[in-house]
Amino acid sequence: MSLAEQYDEAVPLVDLDPDQIRQVLINLIQNAIEATAPGGQITVSVRKLEADVLITVADMGPGIPTERLDEIFEPFFTTKPCGIGLGLANSKAIVEAHDGTLDVSSMPGEGTKIFVYLPIQ
Numbered sequence: 147m148s149l150a151e152q153y154d155e156a157v158p159l160v161d162l163d164p165d166q167i168r169q170v171l172i173n174l175i176q177n178a179i180e181a182t183a184p185g186g187q188i189t190v191s192v193r194k195l196e197a198d199v200l201i202t203v204a205d206m207g208p209g210i211p212t213e214r215l216d217e218i219f220e221p222f223f224t225t226k227p228c229g230i231g232l233g234l235a236n237s238k239a240i241v242e243a244h245d246g247t248l249d250v251s252s253m254p255g256e257g258t259k260i261f262v263y264l265p266i267q
Contacts, residue, residue: 147179147182147183147186147187148187148188148189148190149187149188149190150161150188150190151190151191152188152189152190152191152192153193153196153237154191154192154193156194157194157199157219158199158266159267160199160244160265160266161204162267163186163244163265164246165233166240166243167240169236169237169240170240170262171190171203173233173236173237174237174252174260175203176186176223176233177191177205177233177264178203178204178205178207178231178260179205179206179207180204182205182206182207182257182264183206183207184252186206186232187205187206188203188204188205188206189202189203190202190203190204191204195235195263195264196264198263198264198265198266199263199264200261200262200263200266201261201262202260202262203206203259203262204257204258205257205258205259206257207257207258208254208255208256209252209253209254209255209256209258210254210258211254212248215252216252218234218250219234219235219248219250220235221235225233228265235249241263241264242267244264245265246262246263246264246265247261247262248260248261248263249261249263
């Protein structure tokens with residue numbers, strides 16, 4: 147598995163708790179690692195939008211069935227045999243506490259992208 151990084155140098159500083167946002171990124175990247183088969187790629191990108199900084203974590207995993215997308219941010223929802231289902235729920239709560247949003251795009255067989263929008267102050 148490989149990790150690709152793409153960073154926009156025009157990204158401004160954002161007022162945030164670095165430990166909490168680090169935990170969000172750990173959760174998202176760990177999920178991407180667990181979803182991606184050997185030889186696959188995970189991409190982490192950061193770019194500036196008009197009013198937000200957008201962090202995207204994309205994997206080449208199996209994707210999430212459309213009918214399950216609404217459930218992935220619910221506490222205790224998991225598809226993993228050893229998971230407890232709190233990583234995405236906690237991540238969403240942390241991002242929302244920073245006045246941001248967490249969103250997902252996924253297609254079965256094509257992978258998943260998680261989007262973290264953090265407002266520019």
